[in-house]
Amino acid sequence: MKWETVIGLEVHTQLATKSKIFSGSSTAFGAAPNTQASAVDIALPGVLPVLNKGAVECAIKFGLAIGATLNRINIFDRKNYFYPDLPKGYQISQLARPIVEGGALRIQVGDSERTINLTRAHMEEDAGKSLHEDFHGMTGIDLNRAGTPLLEIVSEPEMRSSAEAVAYARALHTLVTWIGICDGNMQEGSFRVDANVSVRPVGQAEFGTRREIKNLNSFRFLQQAIDYEVRWQIETLEDGGRIEQATVLFDPDTGETRMMRSKEDAHDYRYFPDPDLLPVKLDEDWIEAVRAALPELPAAMQARFQADYSVSAYDAGVLTGSRALADYFEAAAKACGQGKLAANWVMGELSATLNKAELDITQSPVSAVQLGALVARIHDGTLSGKLAKQVFEGLWEGAGEVDAIIEARGLRQMSDAGELEKIIDDVLAANPKSVEEFRAGKEKAFNALIGQVMRASKGTANPAQVNDLLKARLQ
Amino acid sequence: MSLSPDDVKRIARLARIEIDDVQAQATQGQLNTIFDLIATMQAVDTSGIAPMAHAQEVTQRLRADIVTETDRHAAFQAVAPAVENDLYLVPKVIE
Amino acid sequence: MSDASLSALAAQLAAKQVSSRELAQQYLDRIATLNPSINAFITLDADKTLAEAAVADALIAAGKAGPLTGVPIAHKDIFCTDGWLTTCGSKMLHNFVAPYDAHVIQRFKAAGMPSLGKTNMDEFAMGSSNETSYFGAVKNPWNTTYVPGGSSGGAAACVAARMAPAATGTDTGGSIRQPAALCGITGLKPTYGLVSRFGMIAFASSLDQAGPMAPSAKDCALLLNVMTGFDPNDSTSLEREKEDYTRDLDQPLTGLRVGLPREFFAEGLNNEVATAVEAAIAELKKLGATTVEISLANSKLAIPVYYVLAPAEASSNLSRFDGVRYGYRAPEYTNLDDMYCKTRAQGFGAEVKRRIMIGAYVLSHGYYDAYYLQAQKIRRLIADDFSAAFKTCDVILGPTAPGTAFKLGEKSDDPVEMYLNDLYTIPANLAGLPGMSLPCGFDAKGLPIGLQLVGNYFSEAKMLNVAHQFQRATDWHKRLPPQGEASGARSEG
Incomplete structure (x- = not known):
């Protein structure tokens, strides 16, 4: 039955x-x-x-x-x-x-x-x-x-x-x-x-x-x-x-x-x-006085997050799981103007790190404004996702504000085509075997070359740009 | 209507008053004469009459949410039958 | 001293003819002589009384005396009194020293009135003869083989025997008025909500009201000035402007419309009581009053309604007496439940247990509508009868009790017979109206007869005016119990 x-x-x-x-x-x-x-x-x-x-x-x-x-x-x-x-x-x-x-x-x-x-x-x-x-x-x-x-x-x-x-x-x-x-x-x-x-x-x-x-x-x-x-x-x-x-x-x-x-x-x-x-x-x-003093309620805020910040219903639900989390998200989103990206960071790196440290959102060492600044630097291309994680670590440790950490640790994404091409030239010259393998049809060899370029740039190269330039050079 | 000895035992139990069979029987007789007296009100037609719970038609006054009490447990527990470690002691509670 | 009015005592104190300590000592001496045969007090503590009197003397010396400062008073043992045994007439609280003062006690303390002791009462105020007290029956000072009435029997007896110039009482179904009538003194139950119930051990919360008991209406007016007033600790305390209850005492009664409920002069009323009440009506007419016949048709249901509502509330109010935090705990038990059942079986007397069981029954599953709700509805009908009556009269008059005092033991085996004593007093409690009893004669046995006045809400000043004018024209309230005088004389001799 x-x-x-x-x-x-x-x-x-x-x-x-x-x-x-x-x-x-x-x-x-x-x-x-x-x-x-x-x-x-x-x-x-x-x-x-x-x-x-x-x-x-x-x-x-x-x-x-x-x-x-x-x-x-x-x-x-x-x-x-x-x-x-x-x-x-x-x-x-x-x-x-x-x-x-x-x-x-x-x-x-x-x-x-x-x-x-x-x-x-x-x-x-x-x-x-x-x-x-x-x-x-x-x-x-x-x-x-x-x-x-x-x-x-x-x-x-x-x-x-x-x-x-x-x-x-x-x-x-x-x-x-x-x-x-x-x-x-x-x-x-x-x-x-x-x-x-x-x-x-x-x-x-x-x-x-x-x-x-x-x-x-x-x-x-x-x-x-x-x-x-x-x-x-x-x-x-x-x-x-x-x-x-x-x-x-x-x-x-x-x-x-x-x-x-x-x-x-x-x-x-x-x-x-x-x-x-x-x-x-x-x-x-x-x-009526109590009604007037009520904060915006989770359901209303969830709908507004979907509309204002283009986040999914599910994400909006997660972000309104507590008023502190919702307030944090909204402050971060406002600071960078990038709701969707801010949402990903709040629910991803930030939540995971807080969980690991057994902290709740109100105890976060990284403020919403700092996280917003970080997201802004991702959006304007200064930081790749990978670099952004390093900056986030800096923020978490209290090493200063986003731009200061980028400068101090040399984490600015390299997007200058001339500079990148120079590195690519060096890498191609140093790895003739990989070049040969790629030309013989081994896709894996391409990834190895990208890895070499990233390594040579100490991780600051813009990965998408490297991809495009390398493809162009090898054709 | 009249109460049975079982009714008497049931309400004594609800009220947590120990009562043996002999007492229950005596109590039954007394309660029944009282309930005969009470029964006279049952013939009254009260349809449409609002029950009256309070002597005055006023509403509840509200107290401001402030702490006004201080710790007086020593004075309060001075009159308690059994206290240990500032706790009132009772025979073991089984959940 | 023994028949001095409160205002006379206050005047003597103000004129420094006597100190509060001396006055208190005189009353304590009289108590020592008379109380053994009357049993009006459960607790006496001369040291505390005299210490409070000394405080009053200091106030008088400092020029900070109020109208009654230094005048001693006896308190019913239902009022929690800081540092005093407060038993409510029960074995359940035989060892309970209250850790706080009832609001009423605070008011008398603030007025500088020393406490002479705690007066005997029916257990948890449940009774009309004072025979249910764990501390023994109180005897009527007019004849010690008769009951003083109840539940404020100790208060009435001690005032009647002039062991105290005044006393506090409480009235749930007549517990001030009926003993006042049976002991030949004046007692007033105020409008529900005028006197705070905080610290007054609850019997039936929606009916309980404290009030003054004293020889005369004027005394009661002075005491009411002390007792009444808003208390934020009692949700049912009314926020009203403070009144001076003596203000209308000397008004003439010309044009007063006295309502005579035909139901209060019907079958069941003792002839001698009826005759005395008729004489009182004639006296009031001489003073300028007119009478009007009224009907309180539903008042015949007051007793059944009361014996549903009061036990229902009491059964719940008395649940806190469980042997855990204060009071009696059975010496032997096998487990928690057994501790509860034995503690309550041993700690409560028969009448209290009876009422707790009635209350548990009428509230229990399947019976609530037929009993409790029906009683609440008839309660409204009874209150409505009064509202209608007060459209045609200023005050309602009748007997306080159907008869005079009965013999000790005469009705103690028949609860229903006992309950019928409150036939005329209960309706005012159900409606929340003020009621008072004042002496209006004696029966052939020399036992006092009480006259009851019931007023509209907040008409205490008017009732006291009527009573005072009656007492100016009569001297029933000035008569002293022969036995009390005799014993007093012996002690002085």
Whole structure:
């Protein structure tokens, strides 16, 4: 039987506010345990929540960025359950009337593009952390994270492969960091993905029973977990088994998913509107001010890069993978006026070198203006591709500006016909054998001669020109 | 309607309140008299009536996004049943 | 001293006839004598009280005294009080020393009013007799075999016995007004949102409201001036201009339209209470008021609605008591879940557990619409009845409770019988309206009878005006419990 995979993602993004969603505690990561847990965060008797305007503004930004409906009146509810990292015994979340409903995100898988629809995005508070290292058989609870604002972003179950799920997660990651509502740090848990996965026979209309893989904190784990889960579900069904709805965890060490032991209770969260918080009203003026302050969004920028800089859709997609990368590219392209060539350099030499050095674009030792100057020297013929790489190395090492490096290292491309012909004459005279072989029909001998010319010019000869001159001389 | 002993055990479980069979039975009787009282509101036609969640028709005030709290964990943990290394200790959590 | 009004005490302090320390000590002495038979206090700490009184004396000496600086007050043990045991009447918090002050406590501290101690109450404010307290029942000073009402039973009893010149209370379904009525004092539940709930341990968040309890309406007006005010830490606190609640006390009642809800004078009302209330109406008429019959047709549903909404909110509010961060933790357990279940089974009393379970049930899957949502809709109908009524009257009047104080143990085995005590007080909480109770007579057993006023939103000054004028014409609020006087006399002798 042929099977189809159905995936929907729920992504918890920590909002990049200074203070928590319902208290004035800092949200900074990595503080000593419980030093950023205020009376409200640890739920002392009698304390009350007051909503952080910054968190609401982040949610508005997101809603505008995905073209969603912003609920002008939205409501906080209590989700009741007991867990030691949940101090109040309930999580303040939004159920019936979330701040954001609908919207869509474009994703790219290989050469094809798809639109994934979003169901909703709602504000809620994060829980604390359970530290499982052994305190004489006890667990330690750190509530620093409790109350950190989250936007939970829920997609429709519209993805049909792990590759699509990863592409969606990446696009979402790009967007939330792009608009500055999330720092995107997956190691620190700023962007956590839950994947709802089911399979069904191709052609079947109803969905299969889903299992939810919790808390995936890297794109690689997301892919591995879904791939494992899909295989497991298909095997189970083909062996005549049934899928039970369940919450599972992914173990990166084994590459497998397993049922969570702690969630055996049938959940009954007893949601109801939080009486401590009033309906949240979004004024039109506020929404318009947030809209006006939004940066150009990745999809718009991708289209503009295609139009303005003649780059392919794919390249434009790569270049808008992050706002920093897009800004870098655009600055470089503007500096040289050569978008396509600048794009090749940004995605080629620069990206490769950054990768090797484990740096991101914001840490690049070569500035966008420098890279633009380099591209300009390629375009005006001063540098060949090969020479340009040497100049790039100079830039990377901090040896100065492009023209200075060219001068200092004698890397100017030799394009003077007279000078080149003189070198060619010398090379032909010194290599009569190769000349003979070429004339006898050996194409290889021609390449050897070109190599000799390049060597004699210390690599500065314009390769295209050498090619033409040499051909002319040998005919 | 009336609650069964299983209903009583289910809600005690939801509320994390230990209850044995004898207590469940006694509780069942009391809760049922209370629910008989509550049942009188069920005959009321409330179609078209908007639920009232708050006493005042006002909307949520928003707090500026600034850090106002300082570290008070020593004072807070002075009243905690079990603390070690500044962490609250609970019986082992199994995921 | 023991029957002096707050303004008289303040005048004595201002005239340096007595210091705040001396005054506090006098009350502490009286508490030492009377409290053992009344049990109105859970926590007393003379050193702290006297230290706060010394601060007040310094303020007075420095000429920085406010209207009530130096006058001591007792606080219901539902308000978190920095450095004081704050138990909410529960074993769950029997060892909880609050690390912060409730907003209300901050206000009284800022006003220079020393705390005499923390008063006894029904556990987590759930009760109408003060018998659910982990720290034992409070006795009614008018007859110690009777209940003082609840949940602010300790507050009402200590004021009635003049162990404190005033006290704070909280009212979710009548917890200020009903004990005020049963103990023969004056108590006011303000409009929801006027007094900050920050630091007041939550029972039912959308209904809870703190207010003053004292012998007279004038005292309550002075206390309300201290208690009310915007608090940015409570999202439901209202941003309003500060009012002087004493401003209209001396206005005549000529032309006042008093609404009499026919449902509050129907079946279930004790005859002696009805007679006393009728007499009070006659008195108000003499003072220039007119009466108009009104209907609060849906108020008969207030009790069922309340016993859905309040337990629902409470079941969630009380989830934080889990033995992890403060308070009681069961001594023995086998795992995390067992720790939760045993801690909560042992830490909460029977009534609290009952209400938590009712709340969990009405919110649970499949029952939410039939119970919780239906109750919220009827809550609106009840509030709408009041809006309609206030088109034809200025203040609504009726009995505070259907009867006078009942005997200790008389209703403690029958929750429904107990709940019916709040028949007349709950509607104001559901609507968020201000309500007050003031003494209007005694039954044949010598137990006090309370008269209830319910006003429109923010009409506290008007209600206090009506009550004050009534109290100028009557002396019910000046009567002192015979037993209290007797015990007091013995101690002095």
